[in-house]
Amino acid sequence: MENWISASTPLLLKVFLSVLAIFSIIIFITRVSGLRTFAKMSSFDFASTIAIGSILASVILNTNQSLLKGAIALGGIVLFQSLFALVVRKSQFMNRILTNAPTALMYKGKILYKNLAKTNVGEDDLIAKLREANALNFSEVHAVILESTGDMSVLHGGEGNPLDERLLHSVKGLPEEAGGEK
Numbered sequence: 001m002e003n004w005i006s007a008s009t010p011l012l013l014k015v016f017l018s019v020l021a022i023f024s025i026i027i028f029i030t031r032v033s034g035l036r037t038f039a040k041m042s043s044f045d046f047a048s049t050i051a052i053g054s055i056l057a058s059v060i061l062n063t064n065q066s067l068l069k070g071a072i073a074l075g076g077i078v079l080f081q082s083l084f085a086l087v088v089r090k091s092q093f094m095n096r097i098l099t100n101a102p103t104a105l106m107y108k109g110k111i112l113y114k115n116l117a118k119t120n121v122g123e124d125d126l127i128a129k130l131r132e133a134n135a136l137n138f139s140e141v142h143a144v145i146l147e148s149t150g151d152m153s154v155l156h157g158g159e160g161n162p163l164d165e166r167l168l169h170s171v172k173g174l175p176e177e178a179g180g181e182k
Contacts, residue, residue, distance in 0.1 A: 011063060014063050015060060015061065015063065018059055018060045018063075018067065019060050021067050022056055022059045022060055022067065022070055022071075022074075023056075025067075025070070025071045025074060026052070026056065026074060029074055029075055029078050043099075043100065044081070044084055044098065044099075045081065048077055048078075048080075048081045051077050052074060052077055052078075055070055055073045055074055055077070056070075056074075058070065084098070099148050100148045101148065101170060101171070101172045102145045102146065102147050102148055102170065102171045102172070103115050103118070103119050103145065103146045103171065103172050103173045104143055104144070104145055104146075104168070104171050104172070104173045104174045105119065105121060105126055105144045105145065105146050105152065105173075106126065106138075106141055106143060106144035107142075107143050107174060107175055108141075108142065108143075109137075109138040109139045109140070109141050110138075111123065111126065111138075112173060112175070114173075115146075115173040118173070119146050121146060121152075125152075126144060126152070129144065129152040129154060130144070130154060130156075132154075133154035133156060135154060135156045140156050140157060140158060141154065141155070141156045142155045142156055142157065142162075142163035143155045143163065143167075143168060143171075145168075145171055155167060
């Protein structure tokens, strides 16, 4: 039985070579598939990243695991992620079903408490994001949007700097005055 503190030299060498090989494969796949693989993540991207991490760990730590199986699994996940992105981009129907829509958390200086509750965002988190965006007053905040990636976008400016309403296209949870839900 292998000692849990040490390991044989051939086993350590195999783990080291697995790390080099699998990381070379993941770098190659990422270069081929583009930066979207690890960009700001939707829920599907997050699941893909978890799966990639699991495969990496299995191939690196399980010395009985084949590098070829790991490479095929990594390629399959990235291919599936790319196909998913293509389907979501090409079909509005699939986009609505499979991705989170951006949600308004604040509009015209007013916090939209119902939307905070629906999205499980705390008021303190919202206010922290306003500070981070250098908003000085609620009245200068045109809108705060919880994006589909989980990021918050703060749209702010003075009275002489109106909000282009096109920036709110496809944002759900807007008040009626903004053309939102009735």
